[in-house]
Amino acid sequence: MMKHLLSMDQLSSAEIVTILDTAESLRSVTDRPIKKLPTLRGRTVCNLFYEASTRTRISFELAAKRLSADVINFSADSKSSVAKGESFKDTAWTLEAMGVDAIIVRHGSSGAPHQLSQWVKASVLNAGDGQHEHPTQALLDLYSMREHFKDLEGLKVAIVGDVLHSRVARSNVKGLVTMGADVILIGPPTLIPPQAATWGARIGYDLDEVLEEIDVCYLLRVQKERQSEQLFPSLREYAALWGLDSRRLARMKPEVLVMHPGPMNRGVEIGADVSESPRSIILDQVANGLAVRMSLLYLMLGGRSEDGEVFE
């Protein structure tokens, strides 16, 4: 298994399958009364978060603890050394000097995990960098789709919304295309530049046109803070044209899955009733995130997946 996980570009379909299969085996740990494996005992994992995040950090922290790793959390908030002017590189070297085995990094600057991986000996896991990638989100999404559809090959997945600014979209398109899925990006050209066509995805502007044919409707969060950039006229118009409401849900296949990386804007990209409908697997995504992150830590920090003996 690879040393760092920086981008979905790195992973072949076989490697993705290994990660998802391992996650499936590990998932059972969560159902035990004692939810802990000794695999990473004595290893140290650091969550280095330059962007506020609750769910991803907690998910990684829990994943590492379930594998018995020691976990330290470093948040670049107003009280940290970063606020005192410490550079990214100095922070990285400080962690290195303390002997961490893996650094899970979230950063607002695209490429920061790439840079970090050149400075330290520890494994680097990208937990979201700028508008670039969020590979563990893509892997947990693939896992969630695979739970419902045995084969990802040929699966029709619509990714709807702000592809331009979304690291979730980039990682998901790469992962889905690698697994042979048929990806359609839906939204206005202000959010889906034509260059996205080079990723192997189709581009469409009309959500209604594809409702009947898709197996998965993946909704991206509308970043309200981007409203000032004039990417579309209003949230109301966005919701009318690209929001998934119950009327649109009713036109889709009965087995369709509705997915969202969270946090949701109910009433904008997703209707409140849709998010709570049986077709929505949004909470499964969260639960599966834990298993996928355990799988990655397990595989990258020296565990084994072939024989499965450590799970017994």
Added chain:
Amino acid sequence: MSRYLLRGGRVIDPASGVDERRDLLIEDGVVASTGATLDEAGAEVIDVAGAVVAPGLVDLHTHVREPGREDEETIASASAAAAAGGYTAICTMPNTDPVADSAAIVEKVWALGREAGLVEVVAAGALSKGQRGEKMADIGEMVRSVARVRLFTDDGHGVQNSLFARRVMEYLVTFDAIYAEHCEDEALAAGGMMHEGERSMALGMRGIPSEAEELMAARDIALAKLTGCRLHLLHISTAGTAEIVRRARAEGVRVTAEATPHHFSLTDAELESYDPNAKVNPPLRTEEDRAAIVRALADGTIDAIATDHAPHALEEKDVEFQYAPPGMVGLETSLALTLTELVHPGHISLTRAIELLSVGPSRILGLPQGGPLTSGDPAHVVVFDPDGEWTVDPARLRSLCKNTPFVGRKLRGRVLHTFFAGRLTVRDGVVLAGELV
């Protein structure tokens, strides 16, 4: 003053149409004589057989950091880097702190250049006070100062307000001075970190579209036609801008243009490593743009190769890509990149290379440089081995900053000696700073 006899070099002097094996005698700051075989007559003989002897290089676009950021580059250190790169003149950009928008600042820059004594330091002045694009800088006072400013620019920023651009152009006609533009529509480019295209989309970085440059180039050409002002377009980087300039020149508009070594050598593929040293403005463009810039250098659309030498301290560059300032140093690699990327592959001749690095920029600035190297002409001379291989090593760069993406790159073309007004400033590749002043 010493006498030097350069023995057996290939003299390439586009201004006199010469390209032949000749000796060159330098005496009292001027070329005393040239000929097939000159008598030593008490001169110190420097054997330059196999090397090219050409007029000293002239850089239209150098960022010194004095005044304001002397930790990054002083006029003396930039002069040493320039001499090492074969230059005998540099035009310093006004975006210092304080901005060179008054006679006092440009005179200081000029005086520090004289003190360093390694190259002619030609101060450019700002177009607007503080380079804010609102009020005219003290243009006439800078023209009339001892610094004799001829080129005005708000480089680092394009002039956003078209009316202001028009007014300054009109005013500059008084002095037949040059309006030099950093072509960038800031609204279109806002937040951009690299060229906008497939790569920026894949890397998740906000892009700067080619159109941000092309719109302003087209506007300025229209205004130059309207006003009759001399226009110079700094660091043009796209196929579209090259075509806009080509058409304007065919129409007879008084426009000149420069391109940088990094824009004819590199593409946005460099950004895939997220190396902050490859971050520059205008950004590295696509292969198609790079090839178009090479064609425009070859066919005469572009007049000059200019470095856009932009030193940045290590602590400012060695950060997240997004936070790094744009710019790279270039004075010490420009000749070698021109030879390696343009001459050796056959895109341009050696003569054209000298035109682009010396004659063209010297004419734009109206300097008594760029040749001809005939009897009685000032002896600004570079001697280089066009085939000499070397590897770019930050430790050996004279610039105080080492921010270049060419580190470790093997280049062909090495400066041997530089003469500034008949004095050796570089000998066998070593800057002779100690002997000066």
